[in-house]
Amino acid sequence: MKNNHMNLVLLLVCGLFLTGCANRGAIYQWGGYDAMLYQSYKNPEKTVEFRQGLELHIAKMEQSKLKVAPGLYAELGTLYLQTGDSTKAVAMYTRERDAWPESKGLMDTLINNVGKRTRTNNEVKS
Amino acid sequence: MNLVKLFLSLMVVVLTGCASAPAKKDLSAFNTAAPRSILVVPAINKSLDVDAPNYLLSTLTVPLAEKGFYVFPVNTAKFVLEQEGFYEGEQIHQQPPETLAKLFGADAVLYVTIKRWDAQYAIIAATVTVEFDYRMVARDGTEIWQANQRMQYSPQNSNSGGSPLAMLISAAINAAIARAAPNYLPLTQQANQMVFVLGPNAIPNGPYRKTEQQ
Numbered sequence: 001m002k003n004n005h006m007n008l009v010l011l012l013v014c015g016l017f018l019t020g021c022a023n024r025g026a027i028y029q030w031g032g033y034d035a036m037l038y039q040s041y042k043n044p045e046k047t048v049e050f051r052q053g054l055e056l057h058i059a060k061m062e063q064s065k066l067k068v069a070p071g072l073y074a075e076l077g078t079l080y081l082q083t084g085d086s087t088k089a090v091a092m093y094t095r096e097r098d099a100w101p102e103s104k105g106l107m108d109t110l111i112n113n114v115g116k117r118t119r120t121n122n123e124v125k126s
Numbered sequence: 127m128n129l130v131k132l133f134l135s136l137m138v139v140v141l142t143g144c145a146s147a148p149a150k151k152d153l154s155a156f157n158t159a160a161p162r163s164i165l166v167v168p169a170i171n172k173s174l175d176v177d178a179p180n181y182l183l184s185t186l187t188v189p190l191a192e193k194g195f196y197v198f199p200v201n202t203a204k205f206v207l208e209q210e211g212f213y214e215g216e217q218i219h220q221q222p223p224e225t226l227a228k229l230f231g232a233d234a235v236l237y238v239t240i241k242r243w244d245a246q247y248a249i250i251a252a253t254v255t256v257e258f259d260y261r262m263v264a265r266d267g268t269e270i271w272q273a274n275q276r277m278q279y280s281p282q283n284s285n286s287g288g289s290p291l292a293m294l295i296s297a298a299i300n301a302a303i304a305r306a307a308p309n310y311l312p313l314t315q316q317a318n319q320m321v322f323v324l325g326p327n328a329i330p331n332g333p334y335r336k337t338e339q340q
Contacts, residue, residue, distance in 0.1 A: 037183075037201060071200070104231065106230050
């Protein structure tokens, strides 16, 4: 009986020990961001899947009211920008800025530059 | 009484277990700068694999963000730098850190140099090696942290069966697999985990993790 008690204490303490040291639970869900980025570097054709993957993941996060991991809105914005969709790019850069105050300087610059570029393009066209 | 003793001795194990790191390096510069945000710029590549910097770049965001920092979107940062005419790690690392930090509004810049990223082959064995120099600089230009990490992997030859021929064949197959697709990514992730999180020189937690750890 005493042995059983000792075992129990041992188990409990081991449990504490393990959770104590492994106090590194993830803060965010990444939705495979790093793997998708790697794949798109390895094979640029996978950039389409990267964009779709981010779209899906962000939609899922927002639906469940979870914070989107730092940088993901902006990365999606840049992918939109590279396909010529400045409106969607600006929308994503704006969301990154609103979610992460640290990104404000860069996001404002990007938003302004996209705005300038589309304005110049329109002037050239008209 | 015995239980109390047991508990106490286990507590000691637990406490030393968590703190068993060899002498910590001085992190006062890091703590003084107390960065909230980190800009990761493309790496200098001293290996022969031209893809190494991009592959490495894809592995750095998650461990740093999970450590509690705002990490600037690495692919967006790369895109912005390219717009400014900076394509190569060497070029970027030569810029004053203050200028880069200001351009992005970053508190700190992380520079990585790839020293090893290769697989060496013997007849029936292969060793994959990655080695990185990491350096973090605050926006005022002072270096606040640095580390070096090397990781190596040699496929284990399971000596199942025990016959010399079976062992030879299994070793040859392992080497062939490593040769066909040396798997640098897990090694790189382990290296990052060691320097940022587990090693004696791990960086302190950033503002987004403070609440969970001291």
